[in-house]
Amino acid sequence: xxxxxxxxxxxxxxxxxxxxxxxxxxxxxxxxxxxxxxxxxxxxxxxxxxxxxxxxxxxxxxxxxxxxxxxxxxxxxxxxxxxxxxxxxxxxxxxxxxxxxxxxxxxxxxxxxxxxxxxxxxxxxxxxxxxxxxxxxxxxxxxxxxxxxxxxxxxxxxxxxxxxxxxxxxxxxxxxxxxxxxxxxxxxxxxxxxxxxxxxxxxxxxxxxxxxxxxxxxxxxxxxxxxxxxxxxxxxxxxxxxxxxxxxxxxxxxxxxxxxxxxxxxxxxxxxxxxxxxxxxxxxxxxxxxxxxxxxxxxxxxxxxxxxxxxxxxxxxxxxxxxxxxxxxxxxxxxxxxxxxxxxxxxxxxxxxxxxxxxxxxxxxxxxxxxxxxxxxxxxxxxxxxxxxxxxxxxxxxxxxxxxxxxxxxxxxxxxxxxxxxxxxxxxxxxxxxxxxxxxxxxxxxxxxxxxxxxxxxxxxxxxxxxxxxxxxxxxxxxxxxxxxxxxxxxxxxxxxxxxxxxxxxxxxxxxxxxxxxxxxxxxxxxxxxxxxxxxxx
Numbered sequence: 001x002x003x004x005x006x007x008x009x010x011x012x013x014x015x016x017x018x019x020x021x022x023x024x025x026x027x028x029x030x031x032x033x034x035x036x037x038x039x040x041x042x043x044x045x046x047x048x049x050x051x052x053x054x055x056x057x058x059x060x061x062x063x064x065x066x067x068x069x070x071x072x073x074x075x076x077x078x079x080x081x082x083x084x085x086x087x088x089x090x091x092x093x094x095x096x097x098x099x100x101x102x103x104x105x106x107x108x109x110x111x112x113x114x115x116x117x118x119x120x121x122x123x124x125x126x127x128x129x130x131x132x133x134x135x136x137x138x139x140x141x142x143x144x145x146x147x148x149x150x151x152x153x154x155x156x157x158x159x160x161x162x163x164x165x166x167x168x169x170x171x172x173x174x175x176x177x178x179x180x181x182x183x184x185x186x187x188x189x190x191x192x193x194x195x196x197x198x199x200x201x202x203x204x205x206x207x208x209x210x211x212x213x214x215x216x217x218x219x220x221x222x223x224x225x226x227x228x229x230x231x232x233x234x235x236x237x238x239x240x241x242x243x244x245x246x247x248x249x250x251x252x253x254x255x256x257x258x259x260x261x262x263x264x265x266x267x268x269x270x271x272x273x274x275x276x277x278x279x280x281x282x283x284x285x286x287x288x289x290x291x292x293x294x295x296x297x298x299x300x301x302x303x304x305x306x307x308x309x310x311x312x313x314x315x316x317x318x319x320x321x322x323x324x325x326x327x328x329x330x331x332x333x334x335x336x337x338x339x340x341x342x343x344x345x346x347x348x349x350x351x352x353x354x355x356x357x358x359x360x361x362x363x364x365x366x367x368x369x370x371x372x373x374x375x376x377x378x379x380x381x382x383x384x385x386x387x388x389x390x391x392x393x394x395x396x397x398x399x400x401x402x403x404x405x406x407x408x409x410x411x412x413x414x415x416x417x418x419x420x421x422x423x424x425x426x427x428x429x430x431x432x433x434x435x436x437x438x439x440x441x442x443x444x445x446x447x448x449x450x451x452x453x454x455x456x457x458x459x460x461x462x463x464x465x466x467x468x469x470x471x472x473x474x475x476x477x478x479x480x481x482x483x484x485x486x487x488x489x490x491x492x493x494x495x496x497x498x499x500x501x502x503x504x505x506x507x508x509x510x511x512x513x514x515x516x517x518x519x520x521x522x523x524x525x526x527x528x529x530x531x532x533x534x535x536x537x538x
Contacts, residue, residue, distance in 0.1 A: 152186045152208070152309075159192040159253065159313035162208055165306040169211065169221050170231055170268065172295035175204050177233070177307060178220055180211035190270060190310035191235040192249045199238040199249075204270050204296065206233060206309055223303035229266045229290055231307040232258055237271030241398060243421040244317070244451070246276075251283060252319060253311035255333050258287045260325040268295035268302070279402055282340035317424065317455040330458040337427060341403045343410040348432040350530050361530040363389040363521070364409060366396070366417030366425070372440055374418065375474070375511040383514050387521055389414070396422050414524045416466075418510060419444065423452050431460040434524040438466045438512065441473040442504030443489035462527045466512060466520050474509045 152162035167180040186208040193199040211220050234254055239245035258265045265288050269277060272294035277284070284292050293302075314320040321329045338346065350359045363384045367377060374380060381391045392412065396405050409415065409428035416436040417423050426435050435456055439448045448465065456463040470476055475485060484491045485503055493500050 152188055155312040156192075156314065158194055160188050160194060160310050161257070161312050162186055162188050162309040163307070164208060167211055168231065168304040168307045169223060170233075170295070170302040170304065170307070171221055172268065172270075172293070172298035172300070172302070175206045175270065175296070177206065177208045177309065178211040179208055179307070180213070182208060182210040185209050188310050189235070190233050191238045192253045192311055192313035193238055193245075196238075202237040202271065203235045204237065206270070208309065221301040223301050225300045225302045227266060227290070227302065227304050229264045229288075229304065230261050231268055231302065231304040232265050232311075233268045233270060233295065233307065233309040234311050235270045236273050236276050240273065240276055243396065243424045245421075246280070247424055247427065248317045249313075250311070251280060252317065252333060253313045255283075255287065255336065256314060256319055256324055256328055257308060257311045259328045259332070259336075263287070263289040265308075266290040266304075267292045268298075269293065270296050272296060282403065283337070286336050286340045315454075316450055317427075317452070318458050321458075330455075331431075331460065334427060334431075334459060337406070338410075341406040341428070343406060343428060345410050345430040348413045348430045348528060359530075360388060360390040361413040361525060361528050362411055363391050363414045363416065364412035365391065365393045366415060366420075366422040367393050368418060368420060368422065369395065371506050371508065372418040372420055373509045374438075375509055376514070379514060380416075380512065380517065383518055384521055387518070387525065389521070389525075396425060413528050413530065414521070419448050419451070419505075426452065426456065426459065426461060429459070429461055432462070432529065434462040434464060434527050436464045436466060436520060436524060438510065439468060440504055440508050440510060441468045441470060441475055441489075442485075442500070442508070443493065444504060462524070464520060464524060466517060468510050468512070472511050472513055474511075475503070475507065478507065 151164075152160060155161045164177070164179045164182070167178075169178040170176075171178070187205055188208075189200055189203045189205050191199065191203040212218075213220075232254075234250070236250060238249055240250060254267075258267075267284055267288055267290075269292055274294070277292055281292070314323060319328060319330045319333060335346075337343065350361070365374070365377060365380060365384075367374065377393065381393065384391045392408065394405060394408050405425065406428040409425045410430060412429065412433065414434045414436065415423075415426060415429060416438065418438045419440055423435070423437060429435065435452065437448055437452050439445060445467075453463050453465070470486060479485045481487075489504070492503055
């Protein structure tokens with residue numbers, strides 16, 4: 001049987017496929033011979049096919065609409081119902097209020113973490129004998145709003161400081177401070193030269209100890225004296241008595257530490273020296289409204305709300321303004337000295353009285369007798385007077401009246417001296433004055449720079465140097481011309497500080513060349529308002 005010559009198939013797609021086959025023409029022609037009933041059935045089949053096709057088309061369209069609705073509900077937020085949004089808000093997924101609260105909590109936590117990180121510092125190495133001693137890492141002072149907790153920390157490689165607030169009870173004779181709250185003992189030597197074993201051997205160690213509330217423990221010491229001031233424990237051991245160390249190790253660090261309390265601080269001085277404290281009593285009175293206590297020999301149990309143990313060191317004979325509290329710069333320290341000792345001149349200005357001798361610039365020669373002395377001091381003075389200076393000579397020592405000598409220095413416009421503690425009196429010079437440091441022979445420029453040159457800028461003082469040459473030192477008379485002391489000072493430096501000090505500081509006197517020194521004095525005069533006025537008049 002041959003296959004049909006042609007056929008057609010109509011198909012509609014919805015969820016499934018419905019296909020209707022159309023009969024070939026030959027088969028339709030053969031059907032004419034059948035009965036009328038057969039023709040009626042054939043017409044019915046055609047109508048039914050059309051109805052089925054229409055139904056398939058409608059089903060396809062409805063299916064497409066259903067599919068689009070599902071996609072829209074899945075990917076479009078607009079499709080969320082009010083109930084769905086409310087449910088998500090209850091779960092904290094989209095609530096603005098819960099987001100803000102979470103952010104605030106995170107910010108607080110972050111700030112606390114940052115604050116804690118900022119207050120953290122390295123543990124203090126106490127292997128050298130001085131400094132803070134503790135078995136836990138040293139932590140910086142707690143923030144003001146944080147619960148008060150006593151801590152000790154390294155403020156500089158030369159100083160450690162402990163600060164505590166709460167219930168503070170000081171027992172001076174045992175160098176013990178009982179504190180609540182406190183977790184463990186802390187030990188510190190309150191003197192700013194912790195790297196120097198010799199200096200620390202003359203400084204007593206203090207202990208901060210937890211104030212026990214245990215009924216089985218010995219009862220805590222009972223207060224016999226109460227104060228609302230802050231206690232400040234410091235030491236006058238070490239190298240006190242040397243003018244330079246008095247200021248750089250004790251007085252300036254004490255100012256840095258105590259000035260912020262605006263007088264409401266009490267000095268508890270360990271290794272107390274009555275002569276030393278009386279020497280600088282005016283300074284203590286400027287910083288505190290309370291009496292100075294010889295704390296090592298004190299039988300009282302002194303109770304305070306807060307305590308500081310150990311002053312803060314910044315740098316030699318100076319204050320780092322970026323680290324100091326407001327109002328605690330070196331200029332502020334010098335202003336405090338003027339108030340303490342009644343110094344009149346803040347700046348190196350000439351007197352307004354034309355008949356006043358102070359209209360002439362005053363030159364002060366700092367004299368020495370034991371070593372590094374000027375051997376031609378009288379000739380130096382005569383030469384300076386020939387330049388128009390009013391010349392004075394002063395020799396400060398441990399017995400000098402500080403107020404009297406401070407007033408002499410403050411009256412000067414130029415101060416000249418050989419490297420040594422006497423140049424520390426520069427703290428009393430008026431701003432705009434000139435300091436001339438005569439540097440002894442022996443490669444001591446580095447020592448001159450760190451002790452007096454660098455501090456001069458913060459004091460607003462002009463600095464000049466006069467370097468002693470080989471023909472101006474008595475060392476050339478003590479050693480052969482080819483001796484390493486004269487030809488190779490570096491080899492002496494390599495032997496250590498004691499060898500350097502013995503040769504170049506203890507055995508040397510100087511005789512500056514007057515011609516060279518005159519040039520230096522003339523340059524100094526040009527830096528003064530006096531010299532500038534003279535130049536304008538000419």
